[in-house]
Amino acid sequence: MWQVAGTTLKSRLFIGSALYPSPEIMLKSIEASGAQVITVSLRRQAPETDGGSSFWDLIRSLDVHLLPNTAGCKSVKEAVTTAQMAREVFNTHWIKLEVIGDDYNLQPDPFGLLEATRELIAQGFEVFPYCTDDLVLCRRLADAGCKVVMPWASPIGSGQGLLNPFNLKMIRERLPDVTLIIDAGIGKPSHAALALEMGFDGILLNSAVALAHDPVRMATGFKLAIEAGRAGYEAGLMPQREFASPSTPDLGTPFWHGEPS
Amino acid sequence: MLKLSVNGKSRELEDSCSLSDALSRLGFHGRQFAVAVNGAFVPKHRHPQLRLEGGEALEILTPMQGG
Numbered sequence: 001m002w003q004v005a006g007t008t009l010k011s012r013l014f015i016g017s018a019l020y021p022s023p024e025i026m027l028k029s030i031e032a033s034g035a036q037v038i039t040v041s042l043r044r045q046a047p048e049t050d051g052g053s054s055f056w057d058l059i060r061s062l063d064v065h066l067l068p069n070t071a072g073c074k075s076v077k078e079a080v081t082t083a084q085m086a087r088e089v090f091n092t093h094w095i096k097l098e099v100i101g102d103d104y105n106l107q108p109d110p111f112g113l114l115e116a117t118r119e120l121i122a123q124g125f126e127v128f129p130y131c132t133d134d135l136v137l138c139r140r141l142a143d144a145g146c147k148v149v150m151p152w153a154s155p156i157g158s159g160q161g162l163l164n165p166f167n168l169k170m171i172r173e174r175l176p177d178v179t180l181i182i183d184a185g186i187g188k189p190s191h192a193a194l195a196l197e198m199g200f201d202g203i204l205l206n207s208a209v210a211l212a213h214d215p216v217r218m219a220t221g222f223k224l225a226i227e228a229g230r231a232g233y234e235a236g237l238m239p240q241r242e243f244a245s246p247s248t249p250d251l252g253t254p255f256w257h258g259e260p261s
Numbered sequence: 262m263l264k265l266s267v268n269g270k271s272r273e274l275e276d277s278c279s280l281s282d283a284l285s286r287l288g289f290h291g292r293q294f295a296v297a298v299n300g301a302f303v304p305k306h307r308h309p310q311l312r313l314e315g316g317e318a319l320e321i322l323t324p325m326q327g328g
Contacts, residue, residue: 016328026326041327042295044268044320047288052323056293059324069327077300084302085295085322156328206328 005126005147016206033219037065069096076116097129105155121145133167142178150183157207159187172199189225196229266318280311
């Protein structure tokens with residue numbers, strides 16, 4: 001069990017609801033992942049073409065916490081307005097705040113992100129900011145009142161894993177009291193396990209599961225990897241050595257021809 | 262005629278009306294959605310009071326899959 005913004009959760013995996021081959025596979029993948037927090041979004045949809053009703057019905061059937069995002073917003077105003085609309089539609093004050101600063105790699109705009117964060121916290125939101133792996137930015141977001149900060153591992157949907165482990169290690173070490181969730185760039189279960197071993201509190205991902213050949217099986221893989229990584233972190237990793245050190249005792253080595261000392 | 266921009270597209274309604282009425286006429290009645298008028302969020306409880314005079318830009322957003 002762990003706490004996220006005052007909510008007790010069992011799973012350390014947050015999972016997205018997009019890009020699955022079908023709604024049925026989305027539901028089965030979410031179930032297999034064990035995730036209790038699901039990311040969702042808001043979009044323009046014509047009422048004559050369903051208008052999001054079937055997706056809303058599906059999501060409501062799940063016993064999960066919803067984390068709406070502000071995906072696609074490029075300005076503070078857009079992000080704040082989208083967050084307000086998401087609060088009404090999804091009936092939650094949680095918001096995964098995205099303010100995009102570059103279209104090519106979907107890199108967050110750190111300045112707009114911080115400004116929008118302050119505004120939304122003042123309006124009573126629990127802000128989960130999607131940010132780059134910059135220590136000072138993460139600290140500023142925590143200082144602004146974020147209980148959770150979500151640095152990327154690598155660009156959204158790239159699946160490149162932890163591109164800069166040094167930055168992430170530094171963020172973990174320097175912000176020991178902030179809940180840190182790796183958001184974006186995770187491509188395979190070993191990436192997630194590594195992040196958890198480093199002491200990150202959780203993982204938010206979508207594409208790595210939804211775009212797998214077998215999303216349901218991959219969801220299970222991530223569930224297990226995250227549990228394994230966390231267990232490794234809690235157990236305490238052995239110190240690395242430069243050279244070999246035998247694990248089998250030297251004493252009584254068979255066919256040893258040396259003189260007893 | 263009441264000329265509006267609805268999710269970036271030009272729409273015309275017969276006459277001036279409240280935001281609630283406009284949303285019904287546009288087919289959103291009974292659905293899960295939120296509205297911004299001219300870029301500002303308008304909470305549901307204010308929809309009946311907000312009178313549309315024409316020229317407004319409505320952003321009507323509904324639940325969607327997201328990452």
